[in-house]
Amino acid sequence: MPLNEAPITPEVEHDLKIVKRGCDELLVESEFVRKLARSRAESKPLRIKLGLDPTAPDIHLGHTVVLNKMRQLQDLGHQVIFLIGDFTALIGDPSGRNTTRPPLTPEQIHENAKTYYEQASMVLDPARTEIRYNSEWCDKLGARGMIKLASRYTVARMMEREDFTRRFKGGIPISVHEFLYPLLQGYDSVELKADLEMGGTDQKFNLLVGRELQREYGMESQCILTMPLLEGTDGVDKMSKSKGNYIGITEAPDSMFGKLMSISDTLMWRYYELLSFRSLEDIEALQQQVKDGLNPREAKVALAQEIIERFHSRKAAEDALASFEARFRDGAIPDDMPEITVGQAPMGILKILREAGLAVSGSEAQRNVQQGGVKVDGQRIEDKSLELGAGTYVVQVGKRKFARITLTV
Known part of the structure; x- marks a missing residue:
């Protein structure tokens, strides 16, 4: 069914509301609405792609922002593809970088990838997740295929990318192989026939390359959905293990609880929007209760317990709360402090x-x-x-x- 013939029903509008919750940008929204409508009309799930390079072995709550959205799309009946970029990790993603990213060795990639999907499965439904590695098709390209792929995108378009432009103007070297990264990420979408590709806001350029390459190969272009980058516990920089402001999803419950209780009251609502599975209506009601006099600490406790229960168990969440309260029993922690x-x-x-x-x-x-x-x-x-x-x-x-x-x- 052509996109412009798909009927827009209340069910489609309901699905769109779920997809857009907490997102930064949906491009092109009108196209995606039609994709959703056609999917419902034909009972054919959309193919939703998320690519992650195994640059580190552990997943933190920042990673789960996009994984949560993937799970919501699974629950709407769509097919999600968890793509492990074992080939592109050999290049190193230049997104947001001021210098060339050191490539990983095959041994490092293998070690990291071993636990990557296992941890992602704590959010995604493994039974409804397609696991792929982009070495499946990238290894087969060879020199001839790589040259042919490179011919489909111009240097001028590549230099529209902000981090490349900044480095070029600043006299900071850009290696030729870095241009290959967005091309290969875009080619992944061609091979996977993606209807929607997801990523953080720092991935927008790469996602748009995939959209353009699909057109080059005579395919219907994917839509793209970017999710915000979650601030770490310091409330300043994006969550990152290298910055020490992260909360790992496999951390001990007591550690997770303590870190979540340490975030500011303002940041707490950001975490609710991007990490909680509670409805927006429930969150708004909770915010109103805080305005009406509920101690913000109670809202923070509820968030911490929800997240710990998700990655551990309800008993672990209850025990973490009891342990936290026991530690502070001798001297109550004030709600307001410098x-x-x-x-x-x-x-x-x-x-x-x-x-x-x-x-x-x-x-x-x-x-x-x-x-x-x-x-x-x-x-x-x-x-x-x-x-x-x-x-x-x-x-x-x-x-x-x-x-x-x-x-x-």
Whole structure:
């Protein structure tokens, strides 16, 4: 059925509302509405593609923003394709980079890929997920195929990409092989016959290349759906293991709970929108309850329990709450406390106390630690030489001094 003949029904409008929740951009929306309509009319699921390079072995909550959307599309009856970019990882994605990304070795890629899908399956339904590796077709291209593919895209179009333009103007080298990355990612969409490709906002250029290459190969162009990049626990930079502001989905429940409780009240609502499976109506009602006097801490506890239950179990979520409350039973954590960025990590605990104004001098800071009066995230600190990495921490001195302290990268 041609796209312009597909009927737009209330069911299609319902599906579109689910797809657009929390997204940054849907291109081209009118085309996607027609794809949805045709899919319903013909009872033929759309092919939804997500490609991830196994550049690191662990998945964090930032990754799950797009995985959650994939799961929602699965629940609407569509076919999702989890593409592991084992070939493109050999090149290294230049998106958002100021320098050439060091390529991974085949051994590193293999090790990372072993656990990648296993962790993604904690969000996706494995029974309804198609697993592919882009080495299936990229290895077969060979030199002749690569030249033919490169002929379908111009250097001028490639230089429209912001990070390439910035590096070129700044005199920062751009290797020729980096131009191949978006081409090969786009070619993945050709091979997979994708109807919709998903990614973070930093992937928009690559996703658009796929749309154009499909046209070049005489196919109907995919639509693209970009999802926001989730801020890490510091509330500043995007969640990243290298920045130390991440929450891994396989972390221990107590660790996940503590990190989620450390985020600011403002960031909490961002996490609700992008990570929670609660309806938007439920979230809006909860926000109103907070405005009407509900302690924001209660809303944060509910979010932490929902996420821990998803990746562990309901009992683990309940135990994590009990453990958290037990740690803070001796001195209640105030809802309002100073939020201070003290500098770059790593930083010693004595300097942190001074910089945050929790001790007037180094000797006082040292004395507080020696007397057992300093706690970080509810745990008593006994080592005066302790250094903290990047992240956000609730630091307590005595019974009355508190601060939410952020260390940057």
